[in-house]
Amino acid sequence: MADQRTPQPVDEHIDGQIDEQADGQVDEQALAEVVEFTSGLIRIDTTNRGGGDCRERPAAEYAAERLAGAGLQPLLLERTPGRTNVVARIEGTDPRAGALLVHGHLDVVPAEAADWSVPPFSGEVRDGVAWGRGAVDMKNMDAMILAVLRSWARRGVRPRRDLVIAFTADEEASAEDGSGFLADHHPELFEGCTEGVGESGAFTFHDGAGRRIYPIAAGERGTGWLKLTARGRAGHGSKVNQENAVTRLAAAVTRIGEHQWPLRLTPTVRAALTELAALYGIEPDFRDVDRLLHKLGPAAALVEATVRNSANPTMLQAGYKLNVIPGEAVAYVDGRYLPGGEEEFTATLDELTGPDVHWEFAHREVALQAPVDSPTYARMRAAVEEFAPDGHVVPYCMSGGTDAKQFSRLGITGYGFAPLKLPEGLDYQALFHGVDERVPVEALHFGVRVLDRFLRTA
Numbered sequence: 001m002a003d004q005r006t007p008q009p010v011d012e013h014i015d016g017q018i019d020e021q022a023d024g025q026v027d028e029q030a031l032a033e034v035v036e037f038t039s040g041l042i043r044i045d046t047t048n049r050g051g052g053d054c055r056e057r058p059a060a061e062y063a064a065e066r067l068a069g070a071g072l073q074p075l076l077l078e079r080t081p082g083r084t085n086v087v088a089r090i091e092g093t094d095p096r097a098g099a100l101l102v103h104g105h106l107d108v109v110p111a112e113a114a115d116w117s118v119p120p121f122s123g124e125v126r127d128g129v130a131w132g133r134g135a136v137d138m139k140n141m142d143a144m145i146l147a148v149l150r151s152w153a154r155r156g157v158r159p160r161r162d163l164v165i166a167f168t169a170d171e172e173a174s175a176e177d178g179s180g181f182l183a184d185h186h187p188e189l190f191e192g193c194t195e196g197v198g199e200s201g202a203f204t205f206h207d208g209a210g211r212r213i214y215p216i217a218a219g220e221r222g223t224g225w226l227k228l229t230a231r232g233r234a235g236h237g238s239k240v241n242q243e244n245a246v247t248r249l250a251a252a253v254t255r256i257g258e259h260q261w262p263l264r265l266t267p268t269v270r271a272a273l274t275e276l277a278a279l280y281g282i283e284p285d286f287r288d289v290d291r292l293l294h295k296l297g298p299a300a301a302l303v304e305a306t307v308r309n310s311a312n313p314t315m316l317q318a319g320y321k322l323n324v325i326p327g328e329a330v331a332y333v334d335g336r337y338l339p340g341g342e343e344e345f346t347a348t349l350d351e352l353t354g355p356d357v358h359w360e361f362a363h364r365e366v367a368l369q370a371p372v373d374s375p376t377y378a379r380m381r382a383a384v385e386e387f388a389p390d391g392h393v394v395p396y397c398m399s400g401g402t403d404a405k406q407f408s409r410l411g412i413t414g415y416g417f418a419p420l421k422l423p424e425g426l427d428y429q430a431l432f433h434g435v436d437e438r439v440p441v442e443a444l445h446f447g448v449r450v451l452d453r454f455l456r457t458a
Contacts, residue, residue: 025449026147026148026151026448026449026452027151027154027155029150029151029154030147030148030150030151030448030452031147031444031445031448033143033146033147033150033151034143034144034146034147034444034445034447034448035125035130035143035441035444036143037066037142037143037146037147038123038130038135038139038140038143038439038444039123039124039125039130039132040062040123040143041059041062041063041106041123041134041139041142041143042121042122042123042130042131042132042133042134042135042139043121043122043123043132044058044059044062044121045121046058046059046106046107046108046134047107047108047109047110047111047133048107048108048109048110048170048171048172048173049110050173051173052080052083052177054082054083054107054169054170054172054173055082055083056082056083056084056085056106056107056169056170057076057078057082057083057084059106059139059167060076060084060085060086060106060167060169061076061084063086063106063142063146063167064076064086066146066150067086067088067146067149067165069150069153070146070149070150070152070153071153072088072089072090072149072165073088074086074087074088074165075087075088075189077181077182077186078177079176079177079181079185080177083169083170083177083178084106084169085166085167085168085169085177085178085179085181085182086106086165086166086167087164087165087166087167087182087186087189088164088165089162089163089164089165089189090149090158090159090162090163090164090165091158091162092158092159092160092161092162092163093158093159093160094160094161097160097161097162098161098192098193098194098195099161099162099163099164099190099191099192099193099194100159100161100162100163100164100193100194100195100196100197100376100455100458101163101164101166101190101193101195101196101197101407101412102145102163102164102165102166102196102197102198102455103165103166103167103168103179103196103197103198103403103404103407104138104139104141104142104145104166104167104168104198104199104418105138105142105167105168105169105170105171105172105178105179105199105403106139106142106167106168106169107169107170107171107172107173107178108133108134108137108139108172109133109137109172109433111133111435111437112435115435116435116436117131117436118131118132118436119132120132120133120437121133125441128440128441128442129438129439129440129441130438130439130440130441130444131436131437131438132437132438133437134437135431135437135438135439136420136428136431136432136437136438136439137199137200137431137432137433137437138198138199138200138418140418140420140439140443140444140447141198141199141418141447142167143444144418144419144444144447144448144451145165145167145451147448148448148451148452148455149165151448151452152452152456157456159455159456159458160456160457160458161458162192163455164189164190164193166179166182166403168182168403171402171403174363175403175405175406178403178406179403179405179406179407180406182406182407183406183407183409183410184409187410190407190410190412193407193410193412194411194412194413195370195374195376195412195413195414195415196404196407196412196413196414196415197380197414197415197416197417197418197454198402198403198404198414198415198416198417198418199402199416199418200217200398200402200416200418200432201215201216201217201396201415201416201417201418201419202214202215202216202380202384202393202416202417202418202419202420202450203215203418203419203420203422203428204388204391204420204421204422204423204428205299205301205302205428206422206424206425207297207298207299208297208298209297211279211299211392212388212390212391212392213276213279213299213302213391213392213393213394214384214388214391214392214393214394214419215272215302215393215394215395215396216377216380216381216384216393216394216395216396216415216416216417217395217396217397217398217415217416217417218268218271218369218370218371218372218377218395218396218397218415218416219266219268219269219306219339219367219368219369219370219395219396219397219398220367220368220397220398220400220401220402220404220405220414220416221306221309221310221336221337221338221339221367221397221398221399221400221401222336222337222338222339222341222342222345222364222365222366222367222368222401222405223335223336223363223364223365223400223401223405224311224335224336224337224342224345224346224361224364225332225333225334225335225361225362225363225364226311226332226333226334226335226349226359226360226361226362227330227331227332227359227360227361227362228249228252228253228330228331228332228333228353228357228358228359229249229328229329229330229357229358229359229360230245230246230248230249230252230328230329230330230356230357230358231245231327231328231356231358232244232245232246232247232248232325232326232327232328232329232356233325233327234324234325234326234327235324235325236323236324236325237322237323237324237325238323239325241325244325245318245325245326245327245328245329246318246319246325246326246329248329248356248357249316249318249329249330249331249357250329251354252331252352252353252354252356252357253313253316253331253333255352255353255354256311256313256333256349256352256353257311257312257313259311259348259352261308261309261310261311261348262308263289263290263307263308264307264308264309264338264340264341264344265286265289265307266306266338266339266340266369266397267369267372268339268369268370268372268395268396268397269303269306269307269338269396269397270286271372271395272302272303272394272395272396272397273286273289273292273303275392275394275395276296276299276302276303276394277292277295277296279299279392279394280295280296280297280299282295282296289307293307301429302394302396303396303397305399306338306396306397306398306399308338309335309336309337309338309341309344309345309348310335310336310399311333311334311335311336311345311349311352312333312334312335313331313332313333314332314333314334315331315332316329316330316331316332317329317330317331318330332362333359335349336399336400336401337367338367338397339367339368339369340367341367342366342367365401365405365406366405366408368401368404368405368408368414369397370413370414370415371413372395374413376415376458377395377415379454379457379458380393380415380417380454380458381393382453382457383419383450383451383453383454383457384419384450386450386453387421387446387449387450387453388421388446388450398416402414402416404416417451417454418447419446419447419450419451419454420439420443420444420446420447421442421443421446421447422440422443423440426440
């Protein structure tokens with residue numbers, strides 16, 4: 001049953017009249033709090049191992065208490081005990097404007113402490129850097145949201161649009177206990193929401209030649225996680241067996257892993273290539289996209305994973321004894337498809353698996369696409385450019401997926417916008433699910449300023 005307990009405001013609750021014309025600068029306390037909250041959330045171990053093995057409730061209560069301290073009335077909602085989500089609403093000044101969803105997830109992927117330079121759940125802040133699992137994925141953004149809203153309460157700020165704030169469970173697995181549960185069972189909480197922002201976008205990408213690029217996500221490839229099952233004739237390992245399930249499976253997995261998917265350009269990716277080409281003074285020849293990507297150099301990394309569908313074998317399961325040929329073998333494949341590419345994806349898998357291997361979706365979610373000529377995208381761009389005037393904002397499509405997929409069931413158009421100004425040499429993409437995940441304090445300060453600017457004007 002959903003837990004709709006409303007936390008009581010803590011001591012630092014700020015009363016007072018709201019001034020819609022309040023100063024547009026975050027206060028010093030917000031800059032301190034974003035670091036404090038990032039570290040505090042990291043120290044709460046919300047490891048999601050899949051299969052329901054996670055407990056987000058302590059982090060949800062942490063977030064809810066700080067929302068209450070900003071004068072809000074957050075709801076705590078669960079499908080499964082301990083798998084807690086937080087939702088709160090802020091009334092805007094323009095009742096005619098559609099509401100904006102601002103979301104971040106509370107769970108993180110596992111971390112092997114022996115591989116890390118610091119304990120992954122220490123939340124240590126050292127030499128101007130906050131360390132730990134979730135530092136970029138995505139407790140930093142959760143902390144930014146909390147710091148901005150509390151700064152508004154102190155300064156008497158209201159946004160132009162209604163904002164719905166959602167901190168979710170289970171994003172790192174199926175989202176069934178998180179955004180999927182909220183979208184399917186509590187759609188009323190998102191009434192009026194037309195657009196949403198979450199991970200991942202507006203981070204600094206250094207191209208190695210002095211340019212700082214800030215990609216804002218305006219699309220996501222769809223998720224097609226696959227289970228392949230091959231069946232055959234069990235028997236003794238010393239006998240000839242033309243119906244070997246392992247052999248059949250291995251052949252199908254090899255075909256999938258070696259398949260060259262055809263080029264497919266979505267509007268978001270085409271826009272990204274067009275803007276990147278202009279930045280580098282290149283004529284964008286879409287007849288030879290691979291050559292265009294080569295000309296873009298390191299910046300090609302922003303789009304090269306999203307010009308095609310993909311399917312990567314990741315897991316194999318077969319047998320129980322070396323000298324026994326099993327009657328069944330199973331493999332798992334991480335498949336991703338572009339907006340409009342699911343039909344081609346499934347037809348290709350039918351061909352690649354062949355008649356001896358059955359495949360099915362173990363998990364399936366839609367591909368997303370958002371307009372890059374919308375007022376909301378323009379305001380995101382403007383917010384980044386205000387605090388990074390030397391930066392170049394471009395759209396991009398995420399190769400993976402976020403909670404925006406589930407929220408799209410409610411008709412919410414999703415963007416990736418979790419701003420960070422990163423130093424050269426810090427590989428943002430490698431930190432996602434990687435060892436020694438960390439975020440500079442200055443990057444958090446930049447994120448708070450940009451997020452404050454955008455959310456006030458969105």
